[in-house]
Amino acid sequence: MVLAGKVLVAQGGGPTAVINQSLxxxxxxxxxxxxxxxxxxxxxxxxxxxxxxxxxxxxxxxxNLEAVAAxxxxxLGSTRDKPDAAYCRDMFxxxxxxxxxxxxxxxxxxxxxxxxxxxxxxxxxxxxxSCVHIPKTIDNDLMMNDHTPGFPSAARFIVQxxxxxxxxxxxxxxxxVGVVMGRHAGFLTAAAALAQCYxxxxxxxxxxxxxxxxxxxxLSVVQDAMxxxxxxxxxxxxxxxxxxxxxxxxxxxxxxxxxxxxxVQLSGTGALADLLCGEIRDKLGIKRVRxxxxxxxxxxxAGCVSDVDQREAREVAERAVQFAMAGQSGxxxxxxxxxxxxxxxxxPLEAVAAKTRTMPDxxxxxxxxxxxxxxxxYLTPLLGSGLPQTHRLRSAxxxxxxxxxx
Amino acid sequence: MVLAGKVLVAQGGGPTAVINQSLxxxxxxxxxxxxxxxxxxxxxxxxxxxxxxxxxxxxxxxxNLEAVAAxxxxxLGSTRDKPDAAYCRDMFxxxxxxxxxxxxxxxxxxxxxxxxxxxxxxxxxxxxxSCVHIPKTIDNDLMMNDHTPGFPSAARFIVQxxxxxxxxxxxxxxxxVGVVMGRHAGFLTAAAALAQCYxxxxxxxxxxxxxxxxxxxxLSVVQDAMxxxxxxxxxxxxxxxxxxxxxxxxxxxxxxxxxxxxxVQLSGTGALADLLCGEIRDKLGIKRVRxxxxxxxxxxxAGCVSDVDQREAREVAERAVQFAMAGQSGxxxxxxxxxxxxxxxxxPLEAVAAKTRTMPDxxxxxxxxxxxxxxxxYLTPLLGSGLPQTHRLRSAxxxxxxxxxx
Numbered sequence: 091m092v093l094a095g096k097v098l099v100a101q102g103g104g105p106t107a108v109i110n111q112s113l114x115x116x117x118x119x120x121x122x123x124x125x126x127x128x129x130x131x132x133x134x135x136x137x138x139x140x141x142x143x144x145x146x147x148x149x150x151x152x153x154n155l156e157a158v159a160a161x162x163x164x165x166l167g168s169t170r171d172k173p174d175a176a177y178c179r180d181m182f183x184x185x186x187x188x189x190x191x192x193x194x195x196x197x198x199x200x201x202x203x204x205x206x207x208x209x210x211x212x213x214x215x216x217x218x219x220s221c222v223h224i225p226k227t228i229d230n231d232l233m234m235n236d237h238t239p240g241f242p243s244a245a246r247f248i249v250q251x252x253x254x255x256x257x258x259x260x261x262x263x264x265x266x267v268g269v270v271m272g273r274h275a276g277f278l279t280a281a282a283a284l285a286q287c288y289x290x291x292x293x294x295x296x297x298x299x300x301x302x303x304x305x306x307x308x309l310s311v312v313q314d315a316m317x318x319x320x321x322x323x324x325x326x327x328x329x330x331x332x333x334x335x336x337x338x339x340x341x342x343x344x345x346x347x348x349x350x351x352x353x354v355q356l357s358g359t360g361a362l363a364d365l366l367c368g369e370i371r372d373k374l375g376i377k378r379v380r381x382x383x384x385x386x387x388x389x390x391x392a393g394c395v396s397d398v399d400q401r402e403a404r405e406v407a408e409r410a411v412q413f414a415m416a417g418q419s420g421x422x423x424x425x426x427x428x429x430x431x432x433x434x435x436x437x438p439l440e441a442v443a444a445k446t447r448t449m450p451d452x453x454x455x456x457x458x459x460x461x462x463x464x465x466x467x468y469l470t471p472l473l474g475s476g477l478p479q480t481h482r483l484r485s486a487x488x489x490x491x492x493x494x495x496x
Numbered sequence: 497m498v499l500a501g502k503v504l505v506a507q508g509g510g511p512t513a514v515i516n517q518s519l520x521x522x523x524x525x526x527x528x529x530x531x532x533x534x535x536x537x538x539x540x541x542x543x544x545x546x547x548x549x550x551x552x553x554x555x556x557x558x559x560n561l562e563a564v565a566a567x568x569x570x571x572l573g574s575t576r577d578k579p580d581a582a583y584c585r586d587m588f589x590x591x592x593x594x595x596x597x598x599x600x601x602x603x604x605x606x607x608x609x610x611x612x613x614x615x616x617x618x619x620x621x622x623x624x625x626s627c628v629h630i631p632k633t634i635d636n637d638l639m640m641n642d643h644t645p646g647f648p649s650a651a652r653f654i655v656q657x658x659x660x661x662x663x664x665x666x667x668x669x670x671x672x673v674g675v676v677m678g679r680h681a682g683f684l685t686a687a688a689a690l691a692q693c694y695x696x697x698x699x700x701x702x703x704x705x706x707x708x709x710x711x712x713x714x715l716s717v718v719q720d721a722m723x724x725x726x727x728x729x730x731x732x733x734x735x736x737x738x739x740x741x742x743x744x745x746x747x748x749x750x751x752x753x754x755x756x757x758x759x760v761q762l763s764g765t766g767a768l769a770d771l772l773c774g775e776i777r778d779k780l781g782i783k784r785v786r787x788x789x790x791x792x793x794x795x796x797x798a799g800c801v802s803d804v805d806q807r808e809a810r811e812v813a814e815r816a817v818q819f820a821m822a823g824q825s826g827x828x829x830x831x832x833x834x835x836x837x838x839x840x841x842x843x844p845l846e847a848v849a850a851k852t853r854t855m856p857d858x859x860x861x862x863x864x865x866x867x868x869x870x871x872x873x874y875l876t877p878l879l880g881s882g883l884p885q886t887h888r889l890r891s892a893x894x895x896x897x898x899x900x901x902x
Contacts, residue, residue, distance in 0.1 A: 101667075104668075105663070105664050105667045105668070130894055131889065131891065134667075141899070142894075142896040142897065142898055142899050143893075144893065144894035145889060145891040145892065145893055145894060146891050146892055146893075146894050147889070147891050148891075149891050149892065150889060150890065150891050154887065154889070154890060157885070157887035158887045158888065158889055160884075160887070161663065161885075161886045161887045161888070162659075162660050162663055162664075162886075163660065163663035163664045163666070163667045164667040165667075165888060165889050166889070167666065167667050167668075168667045168668050169668070170668065183898065184897075184898055187897045187898050188894070188897060250797055250798045250799045250800075251793050251797055251798075253568075253798035253799075254568050254569065254792070254793065254796035254797045254798045255792050255793070255796060257511070257567065257568055257569035257796055257798070258511050258568075258569045258792050258795070258796040260569070260573065261507075261511045261540075261569045261570040261573050261574045262510070262511070262573075262574050262575070262576065266792070359766065359769075359770055359773070359786075359787065360766010360767065360769060360770055360787070360789055361766065361770065363766055364766045364767065364770075380791070380792065381766065381791075382789065382790075382791030382792055382793060383766055383788065383789065383791075384788075384793070385786070385787075385788030385789075386660070386661050386664050386672070386786065386788055387657050387660065387661070387788060387790070387793065389664070390660030390661060390663055390664040391656055391657055391660045392656045392657075392659035392660045392663070392884040392886060393656045393659075393800065393883075393884040394656075394799065394800070477799075478566075478567075478798040478799040479563070479567075480567045480568075480798060481560065481563035481564045481566070481567045482564065482567070482571055483537065483551060483553070483556060483560070483564055483571050483572070484556065484560060485537065485551040485552045485553050485554075485555050485556050486551065486552055486555065487549075487550065487551055487552075488536055488548075488550035488551060488552050488594070490548040491548065491590075491593045491594060492548055492589065492590060492593050493547070493548050
């Protein structure tokens with residue numbers, strides 16, 4: 091049965107470099123269907139739905155939609171609101187009042203849970219709405235997906251950042267700690283490993299939330315790298331924790347900020363990098379120890395994007411519209427079907443909603459601080475074309491004259 | 497008089513995205529001259545000279561030199577050593593022993609001072625060496641230069657970073673503080689202003705070391721931006737200081753006891769951003785306050801480079817070789833001669849050595865927290881081609897149905 095009515099699209103959670111590709115994908119694809127009487131965008135995610143804060147995307151030009159698609163961060167605005175059942179009922183009332191028949195929410199696992207509840211409300215009220223969740227998250231932590239739009243571009247940023255940070259550290263040796271986003275899943279931190287080109291290149295170890303962090307072991311890795319290479323570059327996930335699950339930033343620091351949900355504030359602060367650098371300085375007596383927290387740059391930097399990611403973020407939204415127009419609800423998942431090719435499937439919202447995928451063991455080496463070839467093979471095609479390459483001089487040393495004896 | 501002998505090239509100070517363009521420029525240009533009997537590179541700057549740690553660049557292929565030229569960070573390695581007269585005498589002895597007749601040091605104002613002393617030693621010893629300083633520094637703080645190689649690419653990184661950070665902040669509103677390198681000169685921090693496209697775009701203020709930082713004035717700027725835009729993005733130089741010249745990071749750290757261990761890491765890279773964010777949270781009661789310290793990414797990120805910067809970093813080195821082969825010593829300076837075109841002049845080493853240029857008043861607006869059109873006109877051509885553009889949706893708001901009365 092074909093439902094005549096309006097399309098509503100919204101963006102939730104943290105922005106990515108390609109989330110607007112999905113927005114453009116929804117709008118441009120929806121325009122092809124006669125049963126679509128209008129296309130609304132909700133400002134700031136679900137918050138814009140409960141407050142009826144809509145803009146009329148029907149009037150956007152194709153050229154501007156394409157320009158916005160190439161712009162990072164959520165053009166409609168985003169929100170951290172986590173709707174409960176009552177909130178979703180309010181959203182549903184607004185959608186019903188505006189004649190919304192198709193609802194698309196571009197977001198992570200929390201967003202897919204919102205879509206699930208709204209779909210249930212609609213069903214219960216007997217008002218048919220096709221509700222489709224469109225995946226995005228730089229954390230790459232959605233179930234059922236080979237990978238998620240936004241992750242490849244963020245991973246590319248991390249690779250380019252570690253290429254440069256490692257060259258910088260080679261030039262002026264010491265210890266360098268780069269702290270990367272990803273509270274529960276280490277995919278993005280692990281991506282740093284793909285910055286390595288020559289033997290001895292950093293990062294010399296990666297610290298993932300999938301493995302327990304032990305300060306002693308960490309310090310001996312630093313000591314070992316200093317002995318071998320005279321320098322040490324480390325990629326550390328913001329989410330590293332001890333055996334009890336306590337974040338290391340809490341352990342090392344006496345006071346930390348917590349958000350409304352009781353989550354420790356991990357991003358937007360240099361605390362973890364500074365604390366780890368302090369440990370290295372104090373315990374190992376190394377002088378030149380530097381820490382950077384990549385912060386918001388890694389998800390919103392303008393001009394660092396994977397073309398594969400751009401294409402897929404567009405396609406996943408196009409497919410979402412096609413599924414919805416056929417009367418279906420669900421979450422669109424990316425499936426890898428070749429080396430390299432993908433397909434898009436509609437999976438039940440319950441299979442994705444409020445679940446978290448972490449790095450599989452086969453991607454992490456035995457020591458727990460490196461990645462496997464399986465991970466390299468997994469990530470390489472996602473990074474896209476034109477990735478910078480690093481090169482070094484190959485000239486032989488000149489024989490000493492004055493210090494001949496020494 | 498033509499001096500037959502070897503060329504020695506070295507790189508000093510902080511790496512940049514294009515410093516290897518200058519290295520390649522020296523090697524490739526020097527090969528054209530018959531009097532050059534060999535080309536040596538010193539590992540880790542002046543330190544490699546006193547320790548006779550040379551590599552033989554004569555044997556590098558052109559293809560590899562071009563590949564290295566496109567790679568960020570100092571391929572020969574760098575150093576923070578500041579040679580005194582005795583150190584320079586040792587360097588000179590080594591150069592004499594190896595038959596060096598042409599010495600090129602790619603670096604900032606400290607490096608130019610080193611070149612000055614070596615040239616003096618050579619003159620005093622009656623051993624003729626042409627000594628040429630090749631400028632580079634992301635701080636853009638060399639006298640006699642319109643701008644310095646390395647700065648345009650770092651400025652481009654800052655612009656792209658603030659484009660993204662501002663879009664991120666628009667999407668999830670709050671206060672964002674980005675801390676930028678440049679202890680004495682604010683050029684790089686001021687570059688953030690070129691991220692603005694639409695009215696209301698951030699950064700809403702820039703804080704430069706050329707102006708005195710007052711916490712109260714800073715907090716009212718934040719309050720004002722929050723009232724006007726519902727959000728606030730700030731670019732802050734790491735070198736901001738009070739009227740006595742005391743760095744703000746020291747000042748805030750002593751008065752604000754939010755530190756973890758009780759020992760605030762003042763040199764720790766995230767400290768200033770975290771302290772400023774703490775002030776905003778405590779004094780203004782704003783919840784979502786985030787700070788990023790751009791750290792090493794801004795000078796070494798692989799894949800963010802200005803093509804204008806690349807070209808000039810190459811040319812300035814070619815000209816350095818040409819001046820040296822004509823028997824001259826000095827520092828090569830970049831002069832702007834058109835809109836946009838440059839010329840390269842040889843200036844006395846004394847005019848550049850150990851001096852610091854800061855932002856001229858005509859580049860800073862009256863309030864002291866913004867840039868002038870003169871600065872925009874100055875910086876725009878340096879950023880290079882293909883700078884990302886940001887775009888936003890233009891659609892009109894949809895009339896509310898349920899909340900009609902409200």
